[in-house]
Amino acid sequence: xxxxxxxxQAVLFAIIGFLIGGGLSAxxxxxxxxxxxxxxxxxxxxxFALIGWLFGIGVWGSWVxxxxxxxxxxxxxxxxxxxxxxxxxxxxxxxxxGATMVVILLLAGALAMLMxxxxxxAESNLLSNTDYNTVMGLHGIMMIAVAVAALMGGFANYVMxxxxxxxxxxxxxxxxxxxxxxxxxxxxLIITPLFGGFDTGWTAYPPLASxxxxxxxxxxxxxxxxxxxxxxxxxxxxxxxxxxxxPGMTWSRMPVFVWAVFAASLISLxxxxxxxxxxxxxxxxxxxxxxxxxxTIGGDAILFEHVFWFYSHPxxxxxxxPAFGIELEILSHFARKPVFAYKWVVRAFFSxxxxxxxxxxxxxxxxxxxxxxxxxxxxxxxxxxIPTGVVFLAAIGTIWRGRLWLKTPMLFxxxxxxxxxxxxxxGLYLADVVTDLNFQDTYFVVAHFHYTIVGGEIFAMMAAxxxxxxxxxxxxxxxxxxxxxxxxxxxxxxxxxxxxxIVGAEGMNRRVASYPAEFENLNMFITVAALLLxxxxxxxxxxxxxxxxxxxxAGDNPWGAxxxxxxxxxxxxxxxxxxxxVVLEDPYGYGDPEAQHFEFPPDSGHAPEPVGGxx
Amino acid sequence: MxxxxxxxxxxxxxxxxxxxxxxxxxxxxFPAAASEEAVIVDDAFNFxxxxxxxxxxxxxVALIYSxxxxxxxxxxxxxxxEDGPHVRTNHRWVWGWMVVTSALxxxxxxxxxxxxxxxxxxxxxxxxxxxxxxxxGIQWAWTFTYPDQNITGSxxxxxxxxxxxxxxxxxxxxxxxxxxxxxxxxxxxxxxxxQIHANITELGDYxxxxxxxxxxxxxxxxDHGIMQSQVRVVEREEFNEWVLAQQ
Numbered sequence: 001x002x003x004x005x006x007x008x009q010a011v012l013f014a015i016i017g018f019l020i021g022g023g024l025s026a027x028x029x030x031x032x033x034x035x036x037x038x039x040x041x042x043x044x045x046x047x048f049a050l051i052g053w054l055f056g057i058g059v060w061g062s063w064v065x066x067x068x069x070x071x072x073x074x075x076x077x078x079x080x081x082x083x084x085x086x087x088x089x090x091x092x093x094x095x096x097x098g099a100t101m102v103v104i105l106l107l108a109g110a111l112a113m114l115m116x117x118x119x120x121x122a123e124s125n126l127l128s129n130t131d132y133n134t135v136m137g138l139h140g141i142m143m144i145a146v147a148v149a150a151l152m153g154g155f156a157n158y159v160m161x162x163x164x165x166x167x168x169x170x171x172x173x174x175x176x177x178x179x180x181x182x183x184x185x186x187x188x189l190i191i192t193p194l195f196g197g198f199d200t201g202w203t204a205y206p207p208l209a210s211x212x213x214x215x216x217x218x219x220x221x222x223x224x225x226x227x228x229x230x231x232x233x234x235x236x237x238x239x240x241x242x243x244x245x246x247p248g249m250t251w252s253r254m255p256v257f258v259w260a261v262f263a264a265s266l267i268s269l270x271x272x273x274x275x276x277x278x279x280x281x282x283x284x285x286x287x288x289x290x291x292x293x294x295x296t297i298g299g300d301a302i303l304f305e306h307v308f309w310f311y312s313h314p315x316x317x318x319x320x321x322p323a324f325g326i327e328l329e330i331l332s333h334f335a336r337k338p339v340f341a342y343k344w345v346v347r348a349f350f351s352x353x354x355x356x357x358x359x360x361x362x363x364x365x366x367x368x369x370x371x372x373x374x375x376x377x378x379x380x381x382x383x384x385x386i387p388t389g390v391v392f393l394a395a396i397g398t399i400w401r402g403r404l405w406l407k408t409p410m411l412f413x414x415x416x417x418x419x420x421x422x423x424x425x426x427g428l429y430l431a432d433v434v435t436d437l438n439f440q441d442t443y444f445v446v447a448h449f450h451y452t453i454v455g456g457e458i459f460a461m462m463a464a465x466x467x468x469x470x471x472x473x474x475x476x477x478x479x480x481x482x483x484x485x486x487x488x489x490x491x492x493x494x495x496x497x498x499x500x501x502i503v504g505a506e507g508m509n510r511r512v513a514s515y516p517a518e519f520e521n522l523n524m525f526i527t528v529a530a531l532l533l534x535x536x537x538x539x540x541x542x543x544x545x546x547x548x549x550x551x552x553x554a555g556d557n558p559w560g561a562x563x564x565x566x567x568x569x570x571x572x573x574x575x576x577x578x579x580x581x582v583v584l585e586d587p588y589g590y591g592d593p594e595a596q597h598f599e600f601p602p603d604s605g606h607a608p609e610p611v612g613g614x615x
Numbered sequence: 616m617x618x619x620x621x622x623x624x625x626x627x628x629x630x631x632x633x634x635x636x637x638x639x640x641x642x643x644x645f646p647a648a649a650s651e652e653a654v655i656v657d658d659a660f661n662f663x664x665x666x667x668x669x670x671x672x673x674x675x676v677a678l679i680y681s682x683x684x685x686x687x688x689x690x691x692x693x694x695x696x697e698d699g700p701h702v703r704t705n706h707r708w709v710w711g712w713m714v715v716t717s718a719l720x721x722x723x724x725x726x727x728x729x730x731x732x733x734x735x736x737x738x739x740x741x742x743x744x745x746x747x748x749x750x751x752g753i754q755w756a757w758t759f760t761y762p763d764q765n766i767t768g769s770x771x772x773x774x775x776x777x778x779x780x781x782x783x784x785x786x787x788x789x790x791x792x793x794x795x796x797x798x799x800x801x802x803x804x805x806x807x808x809x810q811i812h813a814n815i816t817e818l819g820d821y822x823x824x825x826x827x828x829x830x831x832x833x834x835x836x837x838d839h840g841i842m843q844s845q846v847r848v849v850e851r852e853e854f855n856e857w858v859l860a861q862q
Contacts, residue, residue, distance in 0.1 A: 133834075133836075294806070299806075337699040340702070342704070368802045374732055378728050378729075382720050385720055386716055393709065399681045401685060402685055402699035403697060417674065417678055425671055428663050428667060428723065432727060435656055435727075435731075438798040442832070502644060506645070507830075518825050558694075560694055561695075588703070591700050592701040
């Protein structure tokens with residue numbers, strides 16, 4: 001049980017924190033002579049509980065003690081116990097993030113099954129309408145969390161420092177902190193149904209979010225806390241890529257995945273702060289009785305939508321940019337050809353980042369905002385399809401006349417091309433104002449964003465899981481089961497979501513537990529397909545667990561890939577490379593017998609200086 | 616640059632595109648369009664689809680062709696296949712792609728993008744406005760007030776061939792006013808009046824076509840899904856009779 005000591009300590013500190021914070025809040029409410037006691041106590045208690053949790057898990061022992069001149073006691077453990085404490089090894093944190101996010105993915109997927117069973121017929125009969133809304137909101141926010149953190153927190157954390165030849169991220173303790181912020185978020189979300197649930201979906205639009213059950217408050221606090229994790233992660237990755245690159249790893253030699261992580265981190269660091277403001281203001285409405293967004297007493301409900309989407313639209317690029325990076329990385333290594341038009345891809349990534357900040361109001365075409373904004377936001381939104389198109393050119397150019405090695409990661413990476421093609425093209429109808437006036441808030445939108453986020457990002461995440469599985473575990477997954485998973489997931493995914501475009505065009509709106517009986521046949525079809533899609537994940541889960549225990553030893557570089565993470569042992573030692581590598585050129589020299597990405601210089605007694613910020 | 620594979624993909628692409636475009640021209644995915652606005656929306660959808668189909672088929676044909684033609688059968692034991700050709704980029708392809716995709720984007724921005732916006736605006740500003748209906752959303756019902764006729768109720772009855780303006784607001788939280796047969800929607804915002812127009816062209820009744828309904832389209836709490844009202848579009852005489860009967 002000693003392995004779980006940090007966790008036990010964290011829980012204890014969290015409880016003590018809650019009592020202190022709740023008590024202080026109660027005293028303040030009493031002193032101010034206000035009646036509403038419940039939500040201020042919960043909010044104040046939570047704030048202190050969060051601090052207590054973080055101190056208990058290791059922020060105190062590994063970090064804060066040194067501010068007071070005391071010696072720190074870093075967390076040390078081996079084997080599986082490493083994953084249950086304040087480890088600062090980016091590989092451990094990557095696995096912590098990845099495993100947490102896969103569990104949340106499966107839970108949120110189970111919630112989707114529940115929604116589909118409710119939607120199998122037109123009447124609302126399985127769940128009450130409030131329960132349906134809560135299930136839908138939880139499915140939404142949990143999947144958003146997976147989409148934001150699985151690739152960035154999981155794979156970027158594990159792989160990116162290896163790819164640039166670094167021994168860790170720039171701020172290892174900050175990295176551990178950003179992970180350990182996540183469990184309280186999960187706890188808050190899971191207990192929302194005990195507090196009356198929340199009716200707002202993941203978008204939390206006031207005035208609705210300012211009213212109703214206390215479940216809303218828990219949801220708002222969870223979302224805000226998660227934002228903090230994302231901001232710290234983005235900051236850490238930017239600093240790492242700027243300062244920690246191995247000697248010779250100039251900007252133009254970086255793998256495309258590293259570029260994608262850099263671009264996505266810029267958005268995480270800057271845009272996330274806006275959604276945190278917006279959510280905090282709604283929390284203030286609930287806790288302090290303020291009125292920022294109530295139009296009947298001087299506020300403005302549309303203002304929230306602007307600030308919310310100022311983050312939440314760029315956030316989809318935090319999801320999809322690393323997915324593009326993984327896709328192109330895998331296509332190159334499994335087609336045995338260089339990434340096509342590398343420099344254009346990098347330009348495209350940064351064009352997407354820049355444009356992502358100026359398209360948010362396309363979510364507001366039907367909000368009642370000034371009509372003068374419709375034209376400009378339509379134009380800017382449609383421009384983003386030009387850099388996105390470059391990514392498709394690069395993907396096709398990379399596999400064109402290559403030697404395609406159709407292993408499971410390659411199958412998923414090519415699945416990304418096909419799915420995101422549909423997701424991207426259907427975005428056109430939502431960027432165009434007049435077609436959006438009809439499609440906004442219908443199942444057409446539901447189908448569209450599932451095509452981009454699931455068909456694009458989650459397929460890329462599956463590609464990443466299979467691709468780096470041998471590196472992370474040291475063992476090879478079962479190829480047959482991997483292929484069965486791909487075929488089942490690809491086919492059933494499309495069979496589930498294509499009909500949603502149709503039912504949306506026929507006039508079915510989203511976020512409803514019941515609907516006109518005319519849509520019943522298509523919905524029954526979708527429900528059956530969705531349940532089978534859930535079954536398609538069983539071989540995946542079995543394969544992951546079984547292969548980790550019994551899989552064949554994979555060797556260091558089973559794919560014959562050229563990037564640096566494959567040039568060390570599987571799994572890598574704690575310091576990543578026994579001898580620090582020196583980079584000679586980019587990793588895409590396929591077909592060029594002279595090409596050499598790196599060398600391990602004979603030990604000269606001291607490691608060369610990192611390339612740092614020059615070039 | 617021009618080789619057998621490129622020619623093969625080009626031919627397959629042209630054939631597949633032609634087939635899909637023709638198939639789409641017969642497709643009929645929308646319910647009946649009952650207003651001039653609805654026709655603009657549906658035309659915009661169709662135009663965008665005609666533009667999107669060649670892009671869709673190009674990527675898909677190139678992808679599937681590559682899988683069939685360029686795959687290797689190397690097994691896991693043998694390790695990775697031999698390297699492919701060392702091609703890093705191709706300036707003509709990249710610039711060609713940039714020019715074509717940019718041209719497509721500029722096209723859809725102009726039409727149906729800006730032209731569609733303009734057409735809807737012109738319909739709204741037309742001086743043939745005949746009827747104003749004040750709409751108010753409250754959890755979870757709609758109220759319709761005909762200020763000139765002095766009628767208030769939960770039923771929305773509209774005359775055929777009329778230009779109607781809806782003045783929309785909400786009492787409690789955000790709602791959204793959407794009649795699928797008219798295709799357009801706008802949110803009902805507490806403390807604000809939003810407007811939407813319909814130039815009605817078809818008769819219809821919720822009992823025959825569920826797209827003649829006012830559907831709340833912005834999540835508004837527990838019973839959002841059933842926040843609906845029935846819509847009837849009737850001949851003028853019938854509308855006048857209905858007005859008299861209500862007064």
